Every structure is written in C-alpha cells, then in structure tokens.
Amino acid sequence: xxxxxxxxxxxxxFAPIIGIQTVGFLYIASLSLAHSRFKRNKSSNPKVxxxxxxxxxxxxxxAMIGIFGIIIFGVYMAxxxxxxxxxxxxxxxxxxxxxxASSEPDTMLADLHAIDENLDxxxxxxxxxxxxxxxxxxxxxxxxxxxxxxxxxTASVEKISTVPRDSSAFHTGMxxxxxxxxILRENVMDATPYMYVSVSNIIFSSIWxxxxxxxxxxxxxxxxxxxxxxxxxxx
Numbered sequence: 100x101x102x103x104x105x106x107x108x109x110x111x112x113f114a115p116i117i118g119i120q121t122v123g124f125l126y127i128a129s130l131s132l133a134h135s136r137f138k139r140n141k142s143s144n145p146k147v148x149x150x151x152x153x154x155x156x157x158x159x160x161x162a163m164i165g166i167f168g169i170i171i172f173g174v175y176m177a178x179x180x181x182x183x184x185x186x187x188x189x190x191x192x193x194x195x196x197x198x199x200a201s202s203e204p205d206t207m208l209a210d211l212h213a214i215d216e217n218l219d220x221x222x223x224x225x226x227x228x229x230x231x232x233x234x235x236x237x238x239x240x241x242x243x244x245x246x247x248x249x250x251x252x253t254a255s256v257e258k259i260s261t262v263p264r265d266s267s268a269f270h271t272g273m274x275x276x277x278x279x280x281x282i283l284r285e286n287v288m289d290a291t292p293y294m295y296v297s298v299s300n301i302i303f304s305s306i307w308x309x310x311x312x313x314x315x316x317x318x319x320x321x322x323x324x325x326x327x328x329x330x331x332x333x334x
C-alpha cells in the first residue's frame with residue numbers, strides 16, 4: 100500500500116526504498132517462523148514425546164496456520180479495498196483524460212455518466228463531508244464538489260451538442276470543457292492517495308498487525324513453558 104501511495108502521489112522514487120524494507124520485513128518474519136519451532140536440544144538422548152511437547156507442537160502448527168490465514172486475509176482485504184475505493188478513481192482519471200482530448204459530445208456524455216457512477220461508488224464509504232482528507236481538508240479533494248462540477252460539465256456538453264460544429268460557440272464550449280476536465284483530473288489525483296489512509300484502513304491495519312504480534316507472543320510463551328518443563332525434568 101505504501102508503494103501505491105508513493106506512485107499515485109507522484110513520489111515514485113520512494114517505491115524502491117519501501118520495497119527493500121518490505122522484502123527485509125518478510126525475510127525477518129520467515130526467519131522468526133523458522134526459529135520459533137519448539138525443539139529440544141539435538142544432542143539430548145531420545146525419549147518419548149511428552150504431553151507438553153505434543154501440545155507445543157500443536158500450538159506451533161495452529162499458529163502457523165493462523166499467521167498464513169491472517170496474511171491471506173490481509174491481502175484479500177487490500178485488494179477488495181483497492182477495487183472499491185481506488186479503482187473507480189483510476190477509471191475516472193482515465194475518462195477525464197479522454198474527455199480532455201475529445202471533441203465528440205456523445206462520447207463525452209457517456210464518459211461523464213460513467214464518471215458520475217464511479218463517484219457514487221466512492222462516496223458511499225466516505226464520511227459525511229465526502230472528503231477523504233480527514234486532517235486539514237480542502238475543496239480540491241471534496242468529492243461532493245467534484246460531482247457538482249461533473250454535473251455542470253454534463254449540462255454544458257448537452258448544450259454544446261445542439262450547436263453547429265463549425266460555430267465559434269461550439270469551439271469555445273469545447274475549450275471550456277477540456278480545461279475543466281484537466282483541472283478535475285488533477286483534483287482526483289490529489290485525492291487518490293488519501294483513500295489509502297482512511298480511518299477504517301488504519302483501524303484494520305492496526306488490528307491486522309496486532310493479531311500477528313499476538314500469535315508470535317503466544318508462540319514465545321509456549322516455548323518458554325516448554326523450556327521450563329525441560330529444566331524441571333533435568334533436575
């Protein structure tokens with residue numbers, strides 16, 4: 100998610116740095132999983148596996164399943180969140196780019212209606228202000244204002260479609276719509292990174308990280324209990 104934020108905020112040079120940190124985190128996590136197995140000293144004499152060891156091994160297997168399940172669930176939730184909150188904005192930016200380069204009223208109207216539908220999908224999950232920026236928001240990232248501008252553009256294109264194409268009014272109206280499309284595209288680009296850092300995403304990420312840390316804490320506690328059991332047997 101950090102890499103996507105860096106790309107959409109026009110700071111793509113941060114993406115390799117975040118990628119290196121992500122690879123390092125996954126490498127350390129894999130080592131932690133590999134070294135968290137409940138094992139006895141290999142040099143000790145073989146003996147029958149005790150009940151404590153069986154419980155420890157079951158705990159380890161369940162923890163491994165839980166960790167992989169949480170990771171898979173987190174990947175699914177990230178993909179689902181992107182599909183619901185960010186992908187419609189990607190489509191909107193592409194449609195606004197087409198409108199800025201088009202001079203066909205019918206095509207522009209179809210694109211504007213599609214943009215209106217995409218904004219409706221995004222605004223469902225936004226707060227009452229319809230602004231994804233929850234600290235120092237501005238009107239440039241307010242989707243309610245953007246949607247109003249889209250409605251104004253739609254009305255303008257409908258009027259332009261009734262004007263002869265070789266008239267000055269047609270070219271003036273098209274120029275105005277093109278300029279509006281460029282400005283709205285920039286507004287959507289400014290608002291897109293904030294869709295990743297919504298309050299719901301922050302809460303979910305915190306719970307997701309806490310669950311993984313909780314599983315590691317359980318593994319560590321079980322390992323310490325097993326070591327204490329071994330020490331009592333040696334005595």
